[in-house]
Amino acid sequence: MISDRSNEMDALLIQLRSNRESRVDTPSKAQNGPSVKGFDFSTLPDYRQMSMQRAAGDLIGIDLPFFRVTSQEDGAQITVAGKRCLQFASYDYLGFNQHPDVRNAAERAVQEWGVSATASRLVGGERPFHAKLEQKIASAYSVEDALALVSGHATNVSVISALTGPKDLVLIDSLIHNSVSEGVRLSGATRLVFPHNDMSWIDRKLAEIRGQYSRVLIVVEGLYSMDGDTPDLVKLAEIKSRHDAWLMVDEAHSFGVLGKTGRGISEAVGIDPRSVEIWMGTLSKALASSGGFIAGSAALIDYLRFKAAGFVFSVALSAPLAAAASASIDLLLAEPERVKKLAENGQYFLKSAKQQGLNVGLSEGSAITPIVIGDSMRAIIAANLLLESGINALPIIFPAVPEKQARLRFFVTATHSRSDLDYAIKTLVDVMKKVEMMPDLATMIRQA
Numbered sequence: 001m002i003s004d005r006s007n008e009m010d011a012l013l014i015q016l017r018s019n020r021e022s023r024v025d026t027p028s029k030a031q032n033g034p035s036v037k038g039f040d041f042s043t044l045p046d047y048r049q050m051s052m053q054r055a056a057g058d059l060i061g062i063d064l065p066f067f068r069v070t071s072q073e074d075g076a077q078i079t080v081a082g083k084r085c086l087q088f089a090s091y092d093y094l095g096f097n098q099h100p101d102v103r104n105a106a107e108r109a110v111q112e113w114g115v116s117a118t119a120s121r122l123v124g125g126e127r128p129f130h131a132k133l134e135q136k137i138a139s140a141y142s143v144e145d146a147l148a149l150v151s152g153h154a155t156n157v158s159v160i161s162a163l164t165g166p167k168d169l170v171l172i173d174s175l176i177h178n179s180v181s182e183g184v185r186l187s188g189a190t191r192l193v194f195p196h197n198d199m200s201w202i203d204r205k206l207a208e209i210r211g212q213y214s215r216v217l218i219v220v221e222g223l224y225s226m227d228g229d230t231p232d233l234v235k236l237a238e239i240k241s242r243h244d245a246w247l248m249v250d251e252a253h254s255f256g257v258l259g260k261t262g263r264g265i266s267e268a269v270g271i272d273p274r275s276v277e278i279w280m281g282t283l284s285k286a287l288a289s290s291g292g293f294i295a296g297s298a299a300l301i302d303y304l305r306f307k308a309a310g311f312v313f314s315v316a317l318s319a320p321l322a323a324a325a326s327a328s329i330d331l332l333l334a335e336p337e338r339v340k341k342l343a344e345n346g347q348y349f350l351k352s353a354k355q356q357g358l359n360v361g362l363s364e365g366s367a368i369t370p371i372v373i374g375d376s377m378r379a380i381i382a383a384n385l386l387l388e389s390g391i392n393a394l395p396i397i398f399p400a401v402p403e404k405q406a407r408l409r410f411f412v413t414a415t416h417s418r419s420d421l422d423y424a425i426k427t428l429v430d431v432m433k434k435v436e437m438m439p440d441l442a443t444m445i446r447q448a
Protein backbone atom coordinates (compact mmCIF):
# COMPACT_ATOMS: atom_id res chain seq x y z
CA MET A 1 0.00 0.00 0.00
CA ILE A 2 2.47 2.63 1.11
CA SER A 3 5.82 1.44 -0.06
CA ASP A 4 7.93 4.54 -0.31
CA ARG A 5 8.52 5.66 3.22
CA SER A 6 11.52 6.91 5.06
CA ASN A 7 13.66 4.83 7.42
CA GLU A 8 12.59 7.14 10.18
CA MET A 9 8.96 6.27 9.63
CA ASP A 10 9.73 2.56 9.43
CA ALA A 11 11.56 2.72 12.75
CA LEU A 12 8.65 4.56 14.31
CA LEU A 13 6.18 1.98 13.10
CA ILE A 14 8.27 -0.98 14.17
CA GLN A 15 8.60 0.53 17.62
CA LEU A 16 4.88 1.16 17.76
CA ARG A 17 4.12 -2.40 16.70
CA SER A 18 6.45 -3.94 19.23
CA ASN A 19 4.93 -1.84 22.02
CA ARG A 20 1.47 -3.14 21.31
CA GLU A 21 -0.18 -6.29 22.45
CA SER A 22 -1.10 -8.68 19.70
CA ARG A 23 -4.77 -8.33 18.84
CA VAL A 24 -5.12 -12.06 18.19
CA ASP A 25 -5.85 -14.28 21.17
CA THR A 26 -3.56 -17.25 20.76
CA PRO A 27 -4.76 -20.33 22.67
CA SER A 28 -2.15 -21.27 25.24
CA LYS A 29 -2.63 -25.01 24.80
CA ALA A 30 -3.45 -27.16 21.82
CA GLN A 31 -7.02 -28.33 22.24
CA ASN A 32 -6.62 -31.84 20.91
CA GLY A 33 -3.96 -34.22 19.73
CA PRO A 34 -0.17 -33.91 19.73
CA SER A 35 1.30 -30.42 19.83
CA VAL A 36 2.94 -29.78 16.44
CA LYS A 37 3.47 -26.11 15.73
CA GLY A 38 2.38 -24.81 12.33
CA PHE A 39 4.29 -22.15 10.42
CA ASP A 40 3.68 -18.64 11.71
CA PHE A 41 2.62 -16.66 8.64
CA SER A 42 2.87 -13.41 10.53
CA THR A 43 6.66 -13.72 10.14
CA LEU A 44 6.42 -13.33 6.34
CA PRO A 45 8.05 -10.04 5.25
CA ASP A 46 4.96 -9.03 3.29
CA TYR A 47 2.78 -9.69 6.31
CA ARG A 48 5.05 -7.51 8.45
CA GLN A 49 4.73 -4.78 5.86
CA MET A 50 0.92 -5.07 6.01
CA SER A 51 1.03 -4.92 9.79
CA MET A 52 3.09 -1.76 9.72
CA GLN A 53 0.61 -0.13 7.40
CA ARG A 54 -2.22 -1.03 9.76
CA ALA A 55 -0.20 0.25 12.68
CA ALA A 56 0.30 3.56 10.87
CA GLY A 57 -3.46 3.82 10.39
CA ASP A 58 -4.12 2.96 14.05
CA LEU A 59 -1.56 5.46 15.24
CA ILE A 60 -3.22 8.35 13.52
CA GLY A 61 -6.68 7.01 14.28
CA ILE A 62 -7.75 5.99 10.78
CA ASP A 63 -10.14 3.14 10.07
CA LEU A 64 -9.33 1.23 6.91
CA PRO A 65 -12.43 1.30 4.69
CA PHE A 66 -11.96 -2.22 3.31
CA PHE A 67 -14.08 -5.28 4.17
CA ARG A 68 -16.74 -3.20 5.90
CA VAL A 69 -19.95 -5.03 6.61
CA THR A 70 -22.65 -4.03 4.16
CA SER A 71 -26.34 -4.86 3.92
CA GLN A 72 -29.55 -3.80 2.21
CA GLU A 73 -28.06 -3.25 -1.21
CA ASP A 74 -30.72 -1.71 -3.39
CA GLY A 75 -29.73 0.02 -6.61
CA ALA A 76 -28.16 3.35 -5.76
CA GLN A 77 -28.40 2.80 -2.00
CA ILE A 78 -26.56 0.57 0.42
CA THR A 79 -26.10 0.23 4.18
CA VAL A 80 -22.42 0.27 5.15
CA ALA A 81 -21.42 -0.42 8.75
CA GLY A 82 -25.01 0.34 9.74
CA LYS A 83 -25.19 3.64 7.83
CA ARG A 84 -27.52 4.16 4.86
CA CYS A 85 -25.47 5.57 1.95
CA LEU A 86 -25.47 6.40 -1.70
CA GLN A 87 -23.62 3.60 -3.43
CA PHE A 88 -20.69 4.47 -5.72
CA ALA A 89 -18.75 1.26 -5.25
CA SER A 90 -20.81 -1.26 -7.18
CA TYR A 91 -20.37 -2.80 -10.63
CA ASP A 92 -24.12 -3.13 -10.96
CA TYR A 93 -24.00 -0.56 -13.74
CA LEU A 94 -27.50 -1.10 -15.08
CA GLY A 95 -29.29 -1.94 -11.84
CA PHE A 96 -29.99 -5.57 -12.79
CA ASN A 97 -28.90 -7.11 -9.50
CA GLN A 98 -32.31 -6.58 -7.87
CA HIS A 99 -34.36 -6.61 -11.08
CA PRO A 100 -37.33 -9.01 -10.75
CA ASP A 101 -36.64 -10.65 -14.14
CA VAL A 102 -33.06 -11.44 -13.15
CA ARG A 103 -33.95 -12.63 -9.66
CA ASN A 104 -36.84 -14.75 -10.94
CA ALA A 105 -34.65 -16.34 -13.61
CA ALA A 106 -32.09 -17.30 -10.96
CA GLU A 107 -34.78 -18.62 -8.61
CA ARG A 108 -36.39 -20.72 -11.34
CA ALA A 109 -32.99 -22.11 -12.28
CA VAL A 110 -32.34 -23.14 -8.67
CA GLN A 111 -35.72 -24.90 -8.55
CA GLU A 112 -34.92 -26.84 -11.69
CA TRP A 113 -31.19 -27.49 -11.43
CA GLY A 114 -30.14 -26.81 -7.84
CA VAL A 115 -27.51 -24.39 -6.65
CA SER A 116 -24.34 -26.05 -7.93
CA ALA A 117 -23.41 -27.25 -11.40
CA THR A 118 -21.91 -30.25 -9.54
CA ALA A 119 -19.14 -31.06 -12.08
CA SER A 120 -17.07 -29.66 -14.91
CA ARG A 121 -18.78 -29.64 -18.28
CA LEU A 122 -16.24 -32.02 -19.75
CA VAL A 123 -17.28 -34.80 -17.40
CA GLY A 124 -20.67 -33.61 -16.12
CA GLY A 125 -22.06 -32.97 -19.59
CA GLU A 126 -23.65 -29.95 -21.19
CA ARG A 127 -26.76 -28.31 -19.76
CA PRO A 128 -29.15 -26.20 -21.78
CA PHE A 129 -28.63 -23.08 -19.64
CA HIS A 130 -24.96 -22.90 -20.69
CA ALA A 131 -25.75 -23.11 -24.39
CA LYS A 132 -28.51 -20.52 -24.00
CA LEU A 133 -26.20 -18.02 -22.32
CA GLU A 134 -23.34 -18.62 -24.73
CA GLN A 135 -25.60 -18.17 -27.76
CA LYS A 136 -26.79 -14.85 -26.37
CA ILE A 137 -23.25 -13.65 -25.80
CA ALA A 138 -22.10 -14.76 -29.26
CA SER A 139 -25.11 -13.13 -30.85
CA ALA A 140 -24.58 -9.84 -28.95
CA TYR A 141 -21.07 -9.79 -30.45
CA SER A 142 -22.15 -11.08 -33.88
CA VAL A 143 -19.46 -13.75 -33.64
CA GLU A 144 -19.67 -17.50 -34.11
CA ASP A 145 -19.50 -18.79 -30.55
CA ALA A 146 -18.84 -18.06 -26.89
CA LEU A 147 -17.75 -19.89 -23.76
CA ALA A 148 -18.71 -19.15 -20.15
CA LEU A 149 -16.38 -19.90 -17.24
CA VAL A 150 -16.87 -19.66 -13.47
CA SER A 151 -14.74 -16.56 -12.91
CA GLY A 152 -13.73 -13.51 -14.91
CA HIS A 153 -10.28 -13.54 -13.36
CA ALA A 154 -9.80 -17.22 -14.13
CA THR A 155 -11.01 -16.60 -17.69
CA ASN A 156 -8.12 -14.24 -18.41
CA VAL A 157 -5.56 -16.41 -16.65
CA SER A 158 -6.70 -19.62 -18.37
CA VAL A 159 -7.32 -18.29 -21.83
CA ILE A 160 -4.10 -16.30 -22.21
CA SER A 161 -2.02 -19.18 -20.89
CA ALA A 162 -3.83 -21.64 -23.17
CA LEU A 163 -3.17 -19.57 -26.28
CA THR A 164 0.42 -18.44 -25.77
CA GLY A 165 3.66 -20.07 -24.65
CA PRO A 166 7.42 -19.55 -24.36
CA LYS A 167 7.98 -18.82 -28.07
CA ASP A 168 5.36 -16.09 -28.07
CA LEU A 169 5.08 -12.42 -27.21
CA VAL A 170 2.23 -10.79 -25.28
CA LEU A 171 1.93 -7.00 -25.23
CA ILE A 172 -0.12 -5.58 -22.40
CA ASP A 173 -1.14 -2.04 -21.50
CA SER A 174 0.58 -0.61 -18.41
CA LEU A 175 -2.84 -0.24 -16.75
CA ILE A 176 -4.09 -3.73 -17.58
CA HIS A 177 -5.95 -5.77 -14.97
CA ASN A 178 -4.05 -8.19 -12.74
CA SER A 179 -5.82 -11.24 -14.27
CA VAL A 180 -4.24 -10.50 -17.66
CA SER A 181 -0.75 -10.11 -16.18
CA GLU A 182 -1.17 -13.37 -14.30
CA GLY A 183 -2.23 -15.17 -17.48
CA VAL A 184 0.87 -13.94 -19.30
CA ARG A 185 3.10 -14.97 -16.39
CA LEU A 186 1.64 -18.48 -16.43
CA SER A 187 2.00 -18.79 -20.20
CA GLY A 188 5.78 -18.33 -20.13
CA ALA A 189 5.50 -15.95 -23.08
CA THR A 190 7.67 -12.83 -23.26
CA ARG A 191 5.76 -9.96 -21.68
CA LEU A 192 6.04 -6.41 -22.96
CA VAL A 193 4.24 -3.62 -21.14
CA PHE A 194 3.42 -0.66 -23.35
CA PRO A 195 2.76 2.90 -22.13
CA HIS A 196 -0.95 3.35 -21.47
CA ASN A 197 -2.93 3.59 -24.71
CA ASP A 198 0.21 4.31 -26.77
CA MET A 199 -0.66 2.66 -30.08
CA SER A 200 2.34 4.13 -31.93
CA TRP A 201 4.65 2.48 -29.37
CA ILE A 202 3.10 -0.92 -30.20
CA ASP A 203 3.48 -0.26 -33.90
CA ARG A 204 7.15 0.73 -33.59
CA LYS A 205 8.00 -2.17 -31.27
CA LEU A 206 6.34 -4.77 -33.47
CA ALA A 207 8.13 -3.39 -36.53
CA GLU A 208 11.36 -4.00 -34.61
CA ILE A 209 10.82 -7.39 -32.96
CA ARG A 210 7.79 -9.16 -34.47
CA GLY A 211 10.03 -11.58 -36.37
CA GLN A 212 11.55 -12.99 -33.16
CA TYR A 213 8.30 -14.56 -32.00
CA SER A 214 5.86 -17.14 -33.17
CA ARG A 215 2.48 -15.84 -31.93
CA VAL A 216 1.90 -12.28 -30.83
CA LEU A 217 -1.05 -11.27 -28.66
CA ILE A 218 -2.01 -7.71 -27.69
CA VAL A 219 -4.34 -7.31 -24.72
CA VAL A 220 -6.25 -4.14 -23.84
CA GLU A 221 -9.32 -3.27 -21.79
CA GLY A 222 -12.47 -1.87 -23.40
CA LEU A 223 -12.91 0.56 -20.49
CA TYR A 224 -10.00 0.81 -18.07
CA SER A 225 -11.12 -0.23 -14.63
CA MET A 226 -9.10 2.23 -12.57
CA ASP A 227 -9.09 5.17 -14.96
CA GLY A 228 -12.31 5.08 -16.96
CA ASP A 229 -10.72 5.69 -20.37
CA THR A 230 -10.74 3.63 -23.56
CA PRO A 231 -8.17 2.49 -26.13
CA ASP A 232 -8.16 3.59 -29.78
CA LEU A 233 -9.52 0.27 -30.99
CA VAL A 234 -9.79 1.24 -34.65
CA LYS A 235 -6.10 2.10 -34.80
CA LEU A 236 -5.14 -0.94 -32.77
CA ALA A 237 -7.09 -3.30 -35.04
CA GLU A 238 -5.23 -1.91 -38.04
CA ILE A 239 -1.83 -2.22 -36.30
CA LYS A 240 -2.36 -5.79 -35.12
CA SER A 241 -3.50 -6.92 -38.51
CA ARG A 242 -0.46 -5.30 -40.24
CA HIS A 243 1.88 -7.10 -37.81
CA ASP A 244 0.06 -10.42 -37.90
CA ALA A 245 -0.84 -10.26 -34.20
CA TRP A 246 -3.97 -11.29 -32.30
CA LEU A 247 -6.04 -8.79 -30.37
CA MET A 248 -7.84 -9.55 -27.11
CA VAL A 249 -10.17 -6.98 -25.54
CA ASP A 250 -11.20 -7.35 -21.90
CA GLU A 251 -14.71 -5.93 -21.76
CA ALA A 252 -15.23 -6.46 -18.03
CA HIS A 253 -16.34 -2.84 -17.64
CA SER A 254 -17.42 -2.04 -21.19
CA PHE A 255 -19.89 -4.80 -22.11
CA GLY A 256 -23.33 -3.50 -21.16
CA VAL A 257 -21.85 -0.02 -20.78
CA LEU A 258 -20.37 1.26 -24.05
CA GLY A 259 -22.16 1.53 -27.37
CA LYS A 260 -25.71 2.63 -28.04
CA THR A 261 -27.17 -0.71 -27.02
CA GLY A 262 -24.42 -1.73 -24.59
CA ARG A 263 -22.70 -4.17 -26.95
CA GLY A 264 -19.37 -2.75 -25.87
CA ILE A 265 -16.48 -0.89 -27.41
CA SER A 266 -16.86 -2.34 -30.91
CA GLU A 267 -20.33 -0.83 -31.08
CA ALA A 268 -19.08 2.46 -29.58
CA VAL A 269 -16.32 2.91 -32.16
CA GLY A 270 -18.11 1.22 -35.04
CA ILE A 271 -15.80 -1.64 -35.91
CA ASP A 272 -16.78 -5.14 -36.97
CA PRO A 273 -16.46 -7.31 -33.81
CA ARG A 274 -15.03 -10.06 -36.02
CA SER A 275 -11.91 -7.97 -36.56
CA VAL A 276 -10.94 -8.67 -32.93
CA GLU A 277 -9.82 -12.26 -32.36
CA ILE A 278 -10.75 -12.59 -28.67
CA TRP A 279 -13.51 -10.79 -26.80
CA MET A 280 -13.36 -11.35 -23.07
CA GLY A 281 -15.94 -10.18 -20.57
CA THR A 282 -17.25 -10.82 -17.10
CA LEU A 283 -20.73 -11.76 -16.01
CA SER A 284 -20.10 -10.01 -12.70
CA LYS A 285 -20.40 -6.37 -13.72
CA ALA A 286 -23.27 -5.03 -15.86
CA LEU A 287 -24.76 -8.54 -16.13
CA ALA A 288 -25.18 -8.80 -12.34
CA SER A 289 -24.04 -12.38 -12.04
CA SER A 290 -20.67 -14.04 -11.63
CA GLY A 291 -18.29 -15.66 -14.10
CA GLY A 292 -16.37 -14.81 -17.24
CA PHE A 293 -16.81 -15.30 -20.98
CA ILE A 294 -14.89 -15.47 -24.22
CA ALA A 295 -16.55 -14.70 -27.55
CA GLY A 296 -14.98 -15.26 -30.95
CA SER A 297 -14.69 -17.76 -33.78
CA ALA A 298 -16.03 -21.31 -33.51
CA ALA A 299 -12.48 -22.69 -33.74
CA LEU A 300 -11.27 -20.48 -30.87
CA ILE A 301 -14.10 -21.63 -28.61
CA ASP A 302 -13.68 -25.26 -29.63
CA TYR A 303 -9.96 -25.03 -28.79
CA LEU A 304 -10.61 -23.41 -25.39
CA ARG A 305 -13.17 -26.07 -24.44
CA PHE A 306 -10.30 -28.55 -24.35
CA LYS A 307 -7.32 -26.35 -23.52
CA ALA A 308 -8.35 -23.61 -21.07
CA ALA A 309 -7.46 -25.05 -17.65
CA GLY A 310 -9.99 -22.88 -15.80
CA PHE A 311 -12.70 -24.42 -17.97
CA VAL A 312 -11.53 -28.03 -18.25
CA PHE A 313 -10.46 -28.50 -14.63
CA SER A 314 -13.06 -26.33 -12.95
CA VAL A 315 -16.73 -26.73 -12.16
CA ALA A 316 -19.24 -25.41 -14.71
CA LEU A 317 -21.02 -22.14 -14.19
CA SER A 318 -24.01 -22.87 -11.95
CA ALA A 319 -27.59 -22.66 -13.25
CA PRO A 320 -28.69 -19.59 -11.21
CA LEU A 321 -25.63 -17.62 -12.32
CA ALA A 322 -26.04 -18.61 -15.96
CA ALA A 323 -29.77 -17.88 -15.87
CA ALA A 324 -29.25 -14.50 -14.18
CA ALA A 325 -26.67 -13.47 -16.80
CA SER A 326 -29.00 -14.63 -19.61
CA ALA A 327 -31.89 -12.61 -18.18
CA SER A 328 -29.62 -9.56 -17.86
CA ILE A 329 -28.62 -9.81 -21.52
CA ASP A 330 -32.30 -10.01 -22.49
CA LEU A 331 -33.02 -6.86 -20.45
CA LEU A 332 -29.96 -5.07 -21.79
CA LEU A 333 -31.06 -5.59 -25.37
CA ALA A 334 -34.76 -5.00 -24.72
CA GLU A 335 -34.28 -1.79 -22.73
CA PRO A 336 -31.42 0.24 -24.25
CA GLU A 337 -32.67 3.27 -22.33
CA ARG A 338 -30.75 1.92 -19.32
CA VAL A 339 -27.49 2.14 -21.25
CA LYS A 340 -28.45 5.64 -22.36
CA LYS A 341 -29.19 6.70 -18.78
CA LEU A 342 -25.86 5.27 -17.62
CA ALA A 343 -24.02 7.19 -20.35
CA GLU A 344 -25.82 10.41 -19.43
CA ASN A 345 -25.10 9.94 -15.74
CA GLY A 346 -21.45 9.20 -16.42
CA GLN A 347 -21.06 12.32 -18.54
CA TYR A 348 -22.92 14.45 -16.02
CA PHE A 349 -20.75 13.25 -13.15
CA LEU A 350 -17.53 13.88 -15.11
CA LYS A 351 -18.61 17.33 -16.24
CA SER A 352 -19.69 18.36 -12.73
CA ALA A 353 -16.46 17.04 -11.19
CA LYS A 354 -14.37 18.96 -13.75
CA GLN A 355 -16.38 22.13 -13.17
CA GLN A 356 -15.53 21.88 -9.48
CA GLY A 357 -11.83 21.52 -10.28
CA LEU A 358 -11.60 17.89 -9.13
CA ASN A 359 -8.83 15.80 -10.68
CA VAL A 360 -10.63 13.16 -12.78
CA GLY A 361 -7.47 11.73 -14.30
CA LEU A 362 -8.05 10.20 -17.72
CA SER A 363 -11.75 9.52 -17.30
CA GLU A 364 -13.95 9.78 -20.37
CA GLY A 365 -17.10 9.94 -18.25
CA SER A 366 -18.58 6.52 -18.65
CA ALA A 367 -19.32 4.22 -15.72
CA ILE A 368 -15.95 4.84 -14.03
CA THR A 369 -14.53 8.16 -12.91
CA PRO A 370 -11.62 8.36 -10.48
CA ILE A 371 -11.00 11.36 -8.29
CA VAL A 372 -7.23 11.35 -8.11
CA ILE A 373 -5.87 12.38 -4.72
CA GLY A 374 -2.24 11.19 -4.86
CA ASP A 375 -1.32 10.18 -1.33
CA SER A 376 -2.74 6.80 -0.24
CA MET A 377 -3.52 7.82 3.32
CA ARG A 378 -5.31 10.97 2.19
CA ALA A 379 -7.41 8.86 -0.18
CA ILE A 380 -8.36 6.60 2.73
CA ILE A 381 -9.25 9.57 4.92
CA ALA A 382 -11.31 11.06 2.09
CA ALA A 383 -13.26 7.79 1.72
CA ASN A 384 -13.96 7.76 5.46
CA LEU A 385 -15.16 11.37 5.42
CA LEU A 386 -17.39 10.65 2.45
CA LEU A 387 -18.91 7.71 4.29
CA GLU A 388 -19.69 9.92 7.27
CA SER A 389 -21.65 12.09 4.86
CA GLY A 390 -23.48 9.13 3.33
CA ILE A 391 -21.36 8.41 0.24
CA ASN A 392 -19.82 4.98 -0.27
CA ALA A 393 -16.83 5.30 -2.64
CA LEU A 394 -13.72 3.25 -2.05
CA PRO A 395 -10.11 4.37 -2.27
CA ILE A 396 -7.78 2.64 -4.70
CA ILE A 397 -4.26 2.77 -3.37
CA PHE A 398 -0.82 1.41 -4.18
CA PRO A 399 -0.15 -1.27 -5.47
CA ALA A 400 -3.50 -1.39 -7.34
CA VAL A 401 -2.46 1.96 -8.88
CA PRO A 402 1.04 3.49 -9.08
CA GLU A 403 2.43 5.18 -5.96
CA LYS A 404 1.19 8.78 -5.62
CA GLN A 405 -1.75 8.00 -7.90
CA ALA A 406 -4.14 6.96 -5.12
CA ARG A 407 -7.72 7.85 -5.88
CA LEU A 408 -11.35 7.46 -4.98
CA ARG A 409 -13.06 5.40 -7.63
CA PHE A 410 -16.64 6.34 -8.42
CA PHE A 411 -18.77 3.79 -10.23
CA VAL A 412 -21.67 5.73 -11.71
CA THR A 413 -24.73 3.65 -12.56
CA ALA A 414 -28.03 3.98 -14.39
CA THR A 415 -29.81 3.88 -11.04
CA HIS A 416 -28.31 7.14 -9.74
CA SER A 417 -30.55 10.18 -9.93
CA ARG A 418 -29.28 13.66 -10.80
CA SER A 419 -29.67 14.68 -7.17
CA ASP A 420 -27.56 11.66 -6.08
CA LEU A 421 -24.80 12.80 -8.41
CA ASP A 422 -25.10 16.45 -7.32
CA TYR A 423 -24.91 15.44 -3.68
CA ALA A 424 -21.85 13.27 -4.34
CA ILE A 425 -20.00 16.11 -6.10
CA LYS A 426 -20.92 18.67 -3.45
CA THR A 427 -19.78 16.32 -0.67
CA LEU A 428 -16.59 15.50 -2.57
CA VAL A 429 -15.72 19.17 -2.87
CA ASP A 430 -16.17 19.66 0.90
CA VAL A 431 -14.15 16.54 1.69
CA MET A 432 -11.33 17.49 -0.68
CA LYS A 433 -11.01 20.89 1.00
CA LYS A 434 -10.51 19.15 4.35
CA VAL A 435 -8.15 16.52 2.98
CA GLU A 436 -5.97 19.01 1.14
CA MET A 437 -5.37 20.89 4.37
CA MET A 438 -4.16 17.76 6.16
CA PRO A 439 -0.46 17.16 6.76
CA ASP A 440 1.17 14.26 4.92
CA LEU A 441 1.46 10.81 6.47
CA ALA A 442 4.94 11.27 7.97
CA THR A 443 3.88 14.49 9.72
CA MET A 444 0.66 12.89 10.97
CA ILE A 445 2.62 10.04 12.52
CA ARG A 446 5.10 12.40 14.16
CA GLN A 447 2.23 14.40 15.61
CA ALA A 448 0.34 11.33 16.86
Ligand SMILES: Cc1ncc(COP(=O)(O)O)c(C=O)c1O
Pocket (backbone or CB within 6 Å): 151, 152, 153, 154, 156, 177, 179, 221, 225, 250, 252, 253, 282, 283, 284, 285, 290, 291, 292
Ligand atom coordinates in the same frame (compact mmCIF):
# COMPACT_ATOMS: atom_id res chain seq x y z
C1 LIG B 1 -10.67 -5.47 -16.33
C2 LIG B 1 -11.06 -6.65 -15.50
N1 LIG B 1 -10.89 -7.89 -16.00
C3 LIG B 1 -11.22 -8.98 -15.29
C4 LIG B 1 -11.76 -8.88 -14.03
C5 LIG B 1 -12.11 -10.13 -13.25
O1 LIG B 1 -13.49 -10.30 -13.29
P1 LIG B 1 -14.31 -11.02 -12.12
O2 LIG B 1 -14.39 -10.05 -10.97
O3 LIG B 1 -15.63 -11.25 -12.73
O4 LIG B 1 -13.57 -12.26 -11.75
C6 LIG B 1 -11.97 -7.62 -13.48
C7 LIG B 1 -12.54 -7.50 -12.13
O5 LIG B 1 -12.81 -6.49 -11.59
C8 LIG B 1 -11.61 -6.47 -14.23
O6 LIG B 1 -11.78 -5.23 -13.73
